[in-house]
Amino acid sequence: MASNSRAKSARTRAIDAFQLTVECGICTNVSQLRLLPCQHMMCAPCLGTILKSSNKCCPFCKERLTEYSAQSYPVCRITSDLQRDIQQLADALKD
Numbered sequence: 001m002a003s004n005s006r007a008k009s010a011r012t013r014a015i016d017a018f019q020l021t022v023e024c025g026i027c028t029n030v031s032q033l034r035l036l037p038c039q040h041m042m043c044a045p046c047l048g049t050i051l052k053s054s055n056k057c058c059p060f061c062k063e064r065l066t067e068y069s070a071q072s073y074p075v076c077r078i079t080s081d082l083q084r085d086i087q088q089l090a091d092a093l094k095d
């Protein structure tokens with residue numbers, strides 16, 4: 001029988017899933033997240049790298065990006081609040 005001790009609990013997996021929604025999908029940065037027109041988000045440094053490349057499109061859905069500066073994309077403010085709440089939840093659920 002496999003031990004349960006190494007398996008993640010359902011609540012740990014839930015927290016992991018929430019954290020995935022509030023971090024850059026490329027580098028897992030959780031600050032400076034920018035919202036793309038397609039509603040995907042990534043951090044400003046990653047977005048800047050893409051905007052400097054010849055193929056300016058969302059890495060997740062390939063939608064073309066028409067603004068050439070990371071600053072032109074709105075900051076995704078909800079993620080910073082959500083990230084803090086998730087961290088508090090994670091701390092509260094620690095054994």
Ligand SMILES: [Zn+2]
Nearest residue numbers: 024027043046
């Ligand atoms: Zn990033």
Ligand SMILES: [Zn+2]
Nearest residue numbers: 038040058061
């Ligand atoms: Zn996209």
